[in-house]
Amino acid sequence: MGYLLGVVVLVVGILASIALHEVGHMVPAKRFGVRVSQYMVGFGPTLWSRTRGETEYGVKAIPLGGYVRLVGMYPPAREGAPVRAGRLAELVEDARAVSAEEIHPGEEHRAFYQLSAPRKVVVMLGGPFMNLLIAFVLFGVLLLGFGVATPTTTVGAVVPCASGSTECAAGDPVSPAAAAGLQPGDTIVTYGGAAVASWDDLVAAIAAQGAGSVDVEVERAGERLSLTVEPTLVTREVVDAAGVVQTDESGKPVTTTAAYLGVRPTAEDVRGSLGDVPAALGEQVSATASVMVTLPVQVWDVATALVRGEERGTDSVMSVVGVGRVAGEIGAVTGDVTLGDRVAGWVSLLAALNIALFVFNLIPLLPLDGGHVVGALYEGGRRQIARWRGQPRPGPADTARMVPVAYGVFLVIVGVSLVLIVADVVRPVTLG
Numbered sequence: 001m002g003y004l005l006g007v008v009v010l011v012v013g014i015l016a017s018i019a020l021h022e023v024g025h026m027v028p029a030k031r032f033g034v035r036v037s038q039y040m041v042g043f044g045p046t047l048w049s050r051t052r053g054e055t056e057y058g059v060k061a062i063p064l065g066g067y068v069r070l071v072g073m074y075p076p077a078r079e080g081a082p083v084r085a086g087r088l089a090e091l092v093e094d095a096r097a098v099s100a101e102e103i104h105p106g107e108e109h110r111a112f113y114q115l116s117a118p119r120k121v122v123v124m125l126g127g128p129f130m131n132l133l134i135a136f137v138l139f140g141v142l143l144l145g146f147g148v149a150t151p152t153t154t155v156g157a158v159v160p161c162a163s164g165s166t167e168c169a170a171g172d173p174v175s176p177a178a179a180a181g182l183q184p185g186d187t188i189v190t191y192g193g194a195a196v197a198s199w200d201d202l203v204a205a206i207a208a209q210g211a212g213s214v215d216v217e218v219e220r221a222g223e224r225l226s227l228t229v230e231p232t233l234v235t236r237e238v239v240d241a242a243g244v245v246q247t248d249e250s251g252k253p254v255t256t257t258a259a260y261l262g263v264r265p266t267a268e269d270v271r272g273s274l275g276d277v278p279a280a281l282g283e284q285v286s287a288t289a290s291v292m293v294t295l296p297v298q299v300w301d302v303a304t305a306l307v308r309g310e311e312r313g314t315d316s317v318m319s320v321v322g323v324g325r326v327a328g329e330i331g332a333v334t335g336d337v338t339l340g341d342r343v344a345g346w347v348s349l350l351a352a353l354n355i356a357l358f359v360f361n362l363i364p365l366l367p368l369d370g371g372h373v374v375g376a377l378y379e380g381g382r383r384q385i386a387r388w389r390g391q392p393r394p395g396p397a398d399t400a401r402m403v404p405v406a407y408g409v410f411l412v413i414v415g416v417s418l419v420l421i422v423a424d425v426v427r428p429v430t431l432g
Helices: 002-031 089-101 119-147 176-180 201-210 276-295 295-308 320-332 338-361 369-389 398-426
Strands: 036-052 054-070 148-158 187-192 214-220 222-230 232-237 254-261 264-272
Touching: 002 036, 002 054, 002 119, 002 232, 002 320, 002 338, 036 264, 119 148, 119 276, 119 338, 119 369, 148 201, 148 254, 176 232, 176 398, 187 201, 201 254, 276 338, 320 338, 320 398, 369 398
Parallel strands: none
Antiparallel strands: 036 054, 148 187, 148 264, 187 214, 214 222, 232 254
């Protein structure tokens, strides 16, 4: 039941995000006088629709996207322009013809291509920035309402082995923390004479003191105890915030040597303030943009794992099927997990999805919003240069010529989606 609830929450959340994304396009377009003939959530056959004013609002059968039909997206061909032959030229001319057919007689001024370049940019960025606004609200709910799990100075677990393993092999010495008598529930007050107020303070103190005997003061059952620990130097692979092992130019794992104590902290939910939301949002946008830059490599890794039958890492890119599985696992997880924990997980997942929609739609290629923005900026740049030179004002940018590129990008998106969907079914990423 919990699994199904998680999937339902995700589906509803995605549909709401898509619907609001399209509202972000539709509202400024109507405000600027463009006729919007359709507002649809989903693709494929129409399940339901109603016409209000001059716009048909509806829901389609495949909930993997949505669109608003802005009349007159492509300008007519320039007079005297050479007529090209070939299949690609036919695609361009067909796009122009469809765009022209949608314009009602006497409403040529309401075509999208008649807008100024700045207004075109506003219309096309309205969708992605709606997703950014949704993510901001969700991060606010997460940080202010639920808080973020933050490590404390209270010991949650003592690692038994110096190797870091939970089961000591033959000849494996015990960890420094276990040897010193540290216990779960101990709160570390000082380390090497330095006051410890946070987990970061403890990490910094361990690094500063290095190996050798160190005096540690802990609070246990209301009493202060003094212990002596002897951290050892351990060489480990360097990982990033997502737990991915970092490699050098030759592909070898990057390692570092540091003092090792052998304790793991407890965590408590710490609520933030509204001022913490922009920073959290910025970090997520930056992380998602990094993923988008390396997306071809990551998709290749997924395809390779699929063919070879290998397990996928928890940081692997996923399709909507994989994300749905994660949402279901959040709902089905057992143990000491409250409803609030599950809701926080779903809110975090939906926030991340909206950030992904924001970043993905800014890719400067048609048919994505970023491609239309590039066309508008190109048009505005040409007009500004003509103005500086005292030349006649150029007409709208002939974005119809980029329709073949849009078809190519669409096919790539479909191909990538199919690879990820198959991988998420055959070799899924799980919460572990």
